[in-house]
Amino acid sequence: xxxxxxxxxxxxxxxxxxxxxxxxxxxxxxxxxxxxxxxxxxxxxxxxxxxxxxxxxxxxxxxxxxxxxxxxxxxxxxxxxxxxxxxxxxxxxxxxxxxxxxxxxxxxxxxxxxxxxxxxxxxxxxxxxxxxxxxxxxxxxxxxxxxxxx
Amino acid sequence: xxxxxxxxxxxxxxxxxxxxxxxxxxxxxxxxxxxxxxxxxxxxxxxxxxxxxxxxxxxxxxxxxxxxxxxxxxxxxxxxxxxxxxxxxxxxxxxxxxxxxxxxxxxxxxxxxxxxxxxxxxxxxxxxxxxxxxxxxxxxxxxxxxxxxx
Amino acid sequence: xxxxxxxxxxxxxxxxxxxxxxxxxxxxxxxxxxxxxxxxxxxxxxxxxxxxxxxxxxxxxxxxxxxxxxxxxxxxxxxxxxxxxxxxxxxxxxxxxxxxxxxxxxxxxxxxxxxxxxxxxxxxxxxxxxxxxxxxxxxxxxxxxxxxxx
Amino acid sequence: xxxxxxxxxxxxxxxxxxxxxxxxxxxxxxxxxxxxxxxxxxxxxxxxxxxxxxxxxxxxxxxxxxxxxxxxxxxxxxxxxxxxxxxxxxxxxxxxxxxxxxxxxxxxxxxxxxxxxxxxxxxxxxxxxxxxxxxxxxxxxxxxxxxxxx
Numbered sequence: 151x152x153x154x155x156x157x158x159x160x161x162x163x164x165x166x167x168x169x170x171x172x173x174x175x176x177x178x179x180x181x182x183x184x185x186x187x188x189x190x191x192x193x194x195x196x197x198x199x200x201x202x203x204x205x206x207x208x209x210x211x212x213x214x215x216x217x218x219x220x221x222x223x224x225x226x227x228x229x230x231x232x233x234x235x236x237x238x239x240x241x242x243x244x245x246x247x248x249x250x251x252x253x254x255x256x257x258x259x260x261x262x263x264x265x266x267x268x269x270x271x272x273x274x275x276x277x278x279x280x281x282x283x284x285x286x287x288x289x290x291x292x293x294x295x296x297x298x299x300x
Numbered sequence: 301x302x303x304x305x306x307x308x309x310x311x312x313x314x315x316x317x318x319x320x321x322x323x324x325x326x327x328x329x330x331x332x333x334x335x336x337x338x339x340x341x342x343x344x345x346x347x348x349x350x351x352x353x354x355x356x357x358x359x360x361x362x363x364x365x366x367x368x369x370x371x372x373x374x375x376x377x378x379x380x381x382x383x384x385x386x387x388x389x390x391x392x393x394x395x396x397x398x399x400x401x402x403x404x405x406x407x408x409x410x411x412x413x414x415x416x417x418x419x420x421x422x423x424x425x426x427x428x429x430x431x432x433x434x435x436x437x438x439x440x441x442x443x444x445x446x447x448x449x450x
Numbered sequence: 451x452x453x454x455x456x457x458x459x460x461x462x463x464x465x466x467x468x469x470x471x472x473x474x475x476x477x478x479x480x481x482x483x484x485x486x487x488x489x490x491x492x493x494x495x496x497x498x499x500x501x502x503x504x505x506x507x508x509x510x511x512x513x514x515x516x517x518x519x520x521x522x523x524x525x526x527x528x529x530x531x532x533x534x535x536x537x538x539x540x541x542x543x544x545x546x547x548x549x550x551x552x553x554x555x556x557x558x559x560x561x562x563x564x565x566x567x568x569x570x571x572x573x574x575x576x577x578x579x580x581x582x583x584x585x586x587x588x589x590x591x592x593x594x595x596x597x598x599x600x
Numbered sequence: 601x602x603x604x605x606x607x608x609x610x611x612x613x614x615x616x617x618x619x620x621x622x623x624x625x626x627x628x629x630x631x632x633x634x635x636x637x638x639x640x641x642x643x644x645x646x647x648x649x650x651x652x653x654x655x656x657x658x659x660x661x662x663x664x665x666x667x668x669x670x671x672x673x674x675x676x677x678x679x680x681x682x683x684x685x686x687x688x689x690x691x692x693x694x695x696x697x698x699x700x701x702x703x704x705x706x707x708x709x710x711x712x713x714x715x716x717x718x719x720x721x722x723x724x725x726x727x728x729x730x731x732x733x734x735x736x737x738x739x740x741x742x743x744x745x746x747x748x749x750x
Binding site: 485490518524 | 630635636637639640643666668669670671672673674675676
């Protein structure tokens with residue numbers, strides 16, 4: 151994807167943090183977390199973020215909404231290992247028209263391990279792409295995501 | 301990642317094609333292939349490509365080489381479904397210094413479903429990053445990948 | 451599960467064979483295929499077997515049938531490694547009432563690596579459990595699966 | 601596998617409970633959690649149990665111990681769905697010689713969803729199978745696992 155957002159490695163630039171722990175099943179024969187296993191981490195953090203802002207994803211889905219992933223861009227800075235406790239920092243970086251972007255930073259302790267951006271479409275209850283709902287646009291324009299003084 | 305290569309949706313721009321079939325386990329509750337499941341498809345195609353050019357990945361690994369994924373960028377154009385027969389087209393787009401990029405196009409029949417780029421580092425037998433070996437540089441400069449007449 | 455079928459390690463006891471290759475993504479930090487990754491192998495073999503007997507699973511699903519997995523039992527004999535070419539041998543071991551069992555043997559070359567049994571329910575087009583259709587019962591009673599002279 | 605332990609559906613029969621939440625990536629096109637996704641749940645619960653009894657798995661691995669899975673048996677009673685909060689109840693059911701078994705019950709609220717047994721070998725720091733260490737044998741013989749009055 152051609153993401154417009156370049157996720158910083160400074161955790162202060164993000165608005166939400168979800169903690170998870172690396173499963174053994176997510177490692178590979180190089181002894182580190184397989185690069186594909188990061189995508190469910192991002193998804194898990196998205197789901198928890200939507201819950202935290204009052205729009206649980208399972209409720210959205212029950213109402214007929216989907217937020218399909220249109221693109222992902224990851225940058226692996228240092229490996230993750232089995233049993234690492236990972237903080238997935240997240241910010242809605244952009245929401246305009248029928249698409250939005252979320253930026254992510256994965257840290258262990260204070261150390262950046264990876265960054266990522268996911269780009270999403272919005273499919274409404276009638277099964278067609280629709281504009282981002284207002285609450286989603288509002289998430290992208292809050293003080294902490296855009297405020298340079300944050 | 302900030303990929304330098306923008307993978308085209310024209311299969312003629314690629315140099316290798318690996319065919320695979322979607323597993324049921326790779327689908328999700330939206331009824332399509334989960335976006336994370338594409339990354340192992342890319343990896344499987346890379347492994348077959350390396351075999352086809354005489355550098356099987358298991359042999360490389362036995363010699364101490366690793367080609368760790370430094371970044372991935374995907375663009376999902378249309379969904380993949382259970383049992384789809386997917387052609388993963390591939391080209392080494394760039395190999396310079398201690399990094400290289402591979403571009404991918406996923407098609408079903410003639411229809412583009414997704415594109416992707418993976419960026420890789422090169423770790424040599426001594427466990428340190430090293431320059432791309434000559435055979436890898438040669439893969440990036442062949443006639444069919446850069447030749448506009450192809 | 452309490453499987454009634456004890457899958458033998460002799461490939462001659464099976465009626466179908468599907469070949470696949472281990473993906474790097476399926477390995478774990480012990481350097482072998484993760485034990486959970488075997489289940490999609492079994493599923494892939496089931497799907498190919500159903501296709502081979504004229505009942506493709508995607509067609510069954512389009513007609514409203516599901517064959518949900520009610521239980522799995524695996525026995526790991528020797529590890530599988532990245533890039534191994536695995537033969538998944540399969541036999542419908544039992545089909546009675548609204549349930550059936552499939553037995554599996556995984557080999558690399560002639561060497562047994564694992565055995566497994568999956569037990570399935572049958573859900574018909576109306577969304578309720580139903581008796582095994584005749585074609586499925588017939589698969590369980592063919593000469594090669596039960597014939598001691600095979 | 602031929603498990604000797606038949607995991608009950610009564611949570612009181614287990615000694616440890618680990619809570620996790622279903623990821624969207626773990627669902628499949630039937631709209632439920634894919635049957636293979638349960639195995640990493642069991643593993644995650646095992647890892648947390650070992651931590652809780654003072655034998656963290658990453659420390660065991662650093663010392664050269666492995667507890668390879670020799671067999672798994674699962675019974676799926678009712679589906680798990682996206683976002684379900686799952687309690688994985690666990691008990692070391694048997695530890696004798698160079699093998700041990702763990703039983704599991706998965707519940708959502710008070711409702712049983714699945715049971716499972718994993719059978720493990722023990723590989724010691726020299727890379728060979730060894731007898732279960734004393735602390736592991738002790739886990740299998742505690743009052744709550746075998747006490748009928750519990």
